[in-house]
Amino acid sequence: MKRLTSVIATGLALGLSFGAQAGTLEDVQKRGSVSCGVSTGLAGFSQKDENGTWSGLDVDVCRAVAAAVLGDAAKVQYKPLTAKERFTALQSGEIDILSRNTTWTHTRDTSLGLNFAGVNYYDGQGFMVSKDLGVKSALELDGAAVCIQAGTTTELNLADYFRANGITYKAITFDTSDQTRAGFESGRCDVLTSDQSQLYALRIGLKDPSSAMVLPEVISKEPLGPVVSQGDDAWFNVVRWSLMAMVEAEFLGVDSASADKAKAEGNPSQKRLMGSEGDSGAKMGIPADWGYNIVKQVGNYAESFERNVGAGSPLKIARGLNAQWNKGGIMYSSPVR
Amino acid sequence: MKEFKPLPDQPAPNDTIGPIPWIKENLFSSPANSIATLAIFAFFATVIPPLLDWLFISANWSGTTQAACTNENGACWVFVIAWSKQFFYGSYPIEEIWRINLCLIGLIAIIIASFKLPKDLRNKIAIPLFLMLPFISILILSGSWIGLEYVSTDYWGGFSLNVLLAAASIIVAFPLSFLWALGRRSDMPFVKSVSIILIEFFRGVPVLALFFMGSVMLPLFFPEGTNVDKLLRVWIVLTLFMSGYMAEVFRGGFQAVPKGQYEAADSLGLGFWQKTLLIILPQVIKISMPNILATFVMLFKNTTFLLIIGIFEMLSTTQTALTNSNWLGGHSTEGYLFVAVVFWICCFSMSMISSSIERKLDTSHRN
Amino acid sequence: MSEKPQVKSSPSFFNNPRNRSLIYQLLLLVGLAYFFYGIVSNTLANMEARGIKSGYDFLFTTAGFDILMSLIPYDATHTYGRTFVVGLLNTILVSTIGIILSTIVGFIMGVAHFSHNLLIRKLAVAYIETFRNIPLLLQIFFWYFAVLAALPSARQSMSIGEAIFLNVRGLYFPGLIAESGAGIVYGAIAAAIAGIFFLRRWAKKRQNDTGQQFPVFTASLGILFGLPLIALLVSGIPFVWDFPELKGFNFRGGVTVIPELMALALALTVYTGAFIAEAVRAGIQAVPHGQTEAARSIGLKESKIMKLIVVPQAMRVIVPLLNSEYQSLVKNSTLATAIGYPDLFTVFVGTTLNQTGQAIEIVFMTMAVYFVINMSISFVMNRFNASVELAERN
Secondary structure (H helix, E strand, C coil): CHHHHHHHHHHHHHHEEECCCCCHHHHHHHHCCEEEEEECCECCCEEECCCCCEECHHHHHHHHHHHHHHCCCCCEEEEEECCCCHHHHHHCCCCCEECCCCECCHHHHHHCCEEECCCCEEECEEEEEEHHHCCCCHHHCCCEEEEEECCCCHHHHHHHHHHHCCCCEEEEEECCHHHHHHHHHCCCCCEEEEEHHHHHHHHHHCCCHHHEEEEEEECCCEEECCEEECCCHHHHHHHHHHHHHHHHHHHHCCCCCCHHHHHHHCCHHHHHHHCCCCCHHHHHCCCCCHHHHHHHHCCCHHHHHHHHCCCCCCCCCCCHHHCEHHHCCCECCCCCC | CCCCCCCCCCCCCCCCCCHHHHHHHHHCCCHHHHHHHHHHHHHHHHHHHHHHHHHHHCCECCCCCHHHCCCCCCCEHHHHHHCHHHHHHCCCCHHHHHHHHHHHHHHHHHHHHHHHCCHHHHHHHHHHHHHHHHHHHHHHHHCHHHCCCCCCHHHCCHHHHHHHHHHHHHHHHHHHHHHHHHHHHCCCHHHHHHHHHHHHHHHHCCHHHHHHHHHHHHHHHCCCCEEECHHHHHHHHHHHHHHHHHHHHHHHHHHHCCHHHHHHHHHCCCCHHHHHHHHHHHHHHHHHHHHHHHHHHHHHHHHHHHHHHCCCEHHHHHHHHHHCCCCCCCCHHHHHHHHHHHHHHHHHHHHHHHHHHHHHHCCCCCC | CCCCCCCCCCCCHHHCHHHHHHHHHHHHHHHHHHHHHHHHHHHHHHHHHCCCCCCCHHHHCECCCCCCCCCCCCCCCCEHHHHHHHHHHHHHHHHHHHHHHHHHHHHHHHHHCCCCCHHHHHHHHHHHHHHHCCCHHHHHHHHHHHHHHHCCCHHHCEEECCCEEEECCEEEECEEEECCCHHHHHHHHHHHHHHHHHHHHHHHHHHHHHCCCCCHHHHHHHHHHHHHHHHHHHCCCCEEEECCEEECCEEECCEEECHHHHHHHHHHHHHHHHHHHHHHHHHHHHCCHHHHHHHHHCCCCHHHHHHHHHHHHHHHHHHHHHHHHHHHHHHHHHHHHHCCCCCHHHHHHHHHHHHHCCHHHHHHHHHHHHHHHHHHHHHHHHHHHHHHHHHHHC
16 A cells, blocks of 8 residues: 555656746756747647647747757747646746747736736737638628637627627637638638638638638737746746847847857847847846857747748748838837847 | 168258348348348448548558648548657657557556466456556656656657556556445445545536646646646546546446355455455456446547647647648548547457457356 | 454444444545645635636626527627526537437437348448447547538528528528417417327326227327417417528528537437447347247237337336436537537637636536536436336336
8 A cells, every 4th residue: 555655656746846936047947948838739830740849930939038048949848738728837837938829918917927028929810701702891791600719819809890890790619720721611601710820821721722812901909929927027038038139130130040150240239139248148147148049049030930930931921010110010129238 | 671761851942042042031121121222232332432532542642741642532641641650659759659669568468468367476466567557657658767868748649648548547547436436335424425426526527527627727726836747637637537437337346246245255254355355356347347448448539538628649639730831721531530540440449359258258048 | 344243242442333434434524624625725825826816706797709509699798697508508409409319310220230131230230330439529520520511502502492401501491480379379389298298198097997009199199280280270370481591691580500510419419329229239139039929929010019028128228328328428518619519618618718717617617517417317317217117017
């Protein structure tokens, strides 16, 4: 009996990990890996390939943090989470960062004990319709059946928008995005609504992508970004500036290919970002070349964007709002100095 | 003396032997039967050829990327082949996969051993090993405690996870459910009512609700600052769920043990635990074996529901594969069909084993 | 506990079974109390630390989301409490349909196992073994994404007489809109049901007393249709048909059966039907062959043998199995969430939980509901079982 008890205790202890008493940053350094909550599968944002390797825009945030803190972008433990568990996982300390296309809203920021460390993708909810429907605007959709993925804000936005415009509709709620696509494709619904970034992915997935079009209306603001627990400012800073560094690197014209050069012989702002000047790393308690590691291993924001969702990916999403502020977008980073 | 010579046997009448009467007897014995037969034949004739064409003849077999699926009219098995490692082993590191195989082989070996080994060896070795197996498997798969490379549970997944979770749950549920079943038969009113509440709760509540309890409620039950691995939480929930069902199976088993067995044990002066463990339990397990297997098949199929809470078992791995941007679009049929076939093979063979045990145990002389 | 013969007049305190059982129970009580105290205090501390609200106030706040199908009036301005009711009714609907259909399918396939036609026999076996051994979730996907999604689009609907339409959006058929005076017809239907109930009792009593049979079934049918028909004519047909019509994107008017409901009901029917068929087969096999032979030897017709001799005895085996199959059907209906049929789970544990974040209250309420539904099924089936056993003794 005693033996059995000890065996059970061993089993329990395997899963138990006490922590989060010290700062998350020290925990991460001691553990040697960043624990990152991601989506179970969202094209372009967090997805697993045949070999089990994670990639995506959201995943790159975690890789950037790992590169900054540990000097190795690969030292990330990915925890796939459903929408329901994501905040619990962060609150209980199971994950260090939640980077799972989470919309920054007032309620979440103020009442859940969370802090949003920035925005890595400005999204908005849109509509996709079949071209032969002959619809040019969402306002012509009276009586339409709408396919929608069960989520947190999408259903509310949809209800608000249609109610405000006095339009009736039928919402058909699916569990995953692939099912939403299948429902749209079979004609179960006239319209598919989702965050615009996902609309592109869903459209590519159609048997004939050219048969569908995305309507111009964007009915909501969805600033998506990484989230950390409230009350751990050191860690919050690390995550916020890891994200900033990617955007700043793009602004300064440094990419993974030119990182070495920028570190050695760049202009002063480039050198500060790459850590060859100033003490930006020490102020955060991480290695001096944190910026260099991020850019060298993960790339700047433009590289990450193009690789995962932009021209270099099957999704082919245009930069739009997510371009640099001086190129028509609203991506803006504070200077590293 | 005239010897008796039997006449040679008459051949059977022509209209009862041979293929034509057989067909007539079995397929066209009445007008209604004839219509049914023809309808069934017609159905198969229209369905099977295009199905075979899609499944095999026009199917795309070779290649490693979506682009290799050139024939639109056939299945894209390239998808399944490319993702097969994920489907079976999840993201477990390739060079460490031998550990999963080792655990699966261990499971099979111990099950065979518990049937084939001589009795005393079985009681001393196979059964303790069987009960320890989930814990040993965890040690091997996790690795860090026995000096292997640590593999976090986040990398476990695929079909092997379905098998391991189901097996680990049923094994731990064995002793637990036995206790609950004993409790339900107990004379002590409080013990009895606690057992009944436990059993009926875990039987009366949908397993999906229990999974949600494991994924969103259990983390709140533990002290602040501790976090319990998601897979472990799921394991706990599955074990409790399974115990509820098995306790009822055992209760049926207890009732089937003749009363004389209890009385004989009492008259030998055996104590309660001696009587229960040495005399009653072996008979109960023997009687309940087919039902235990049926319950296990149910549990095994139910592990696919873990998809809903984001555990990468086989079905949710398939769904993840479907959302990968390099494989977008229309392979869901192939993926789901593959999962269905794998599960069907496993469950069907288990139900075959179950009914063969049932037949072996069935010593009644009915009919 | 084993009762040992008490040799000593006063056994030591611990060896007294009564004391011992008291101690065991006390230990269990203390252990459980400590366990629950730990859980409750941890939970409260965690909830406070994480800013999770508690209590049931959320039930009275506006939900703000729409639900695809509701048996009671509902829109986004109603409360979360109402989403609970909507979901519950949808769950009860699909479970009821599933239970009725799976029983029919199960009995047909179970009896088909004993058909004279080899193909039908083999088909019954193939049906049972295929659908029993594939996870239900996959079967739901199959019916929804493979079978129902292959139906034509709304504009190319299949239709019967321009009144009933079937397309990928569902099955549409004309509804009845009641006008004043419809109460008479409803009353007539209620009276017909009550009449049939009393007729059956009377007929049974008469058969027991005199041995004469009364054509209960035909008479019941007559009452069931005749009485409302007379009421309908007397009250001047207080109903108008409401035909479905293609307007804009979709059909409007009439009654709609959404494909999510069809797929879920189909999957539950086929899956549970396979288990019920197996139960029916086992039940029929458990009836000794001598019973059939004896029935034949007293000259009963084959059809009557099944109905009067075999099935009533088989029911003793079948009914307890049906009980657990029905319960698992209700529990399995939670998989609705995978295809978005708005049952209690999808609506309440899905969207409402997502919106409010009050996991404990919501999961608890949901569990309680399924528990109560299953207990009710168990209660009804046990009553039914008792009546089946009684019939055997008579």
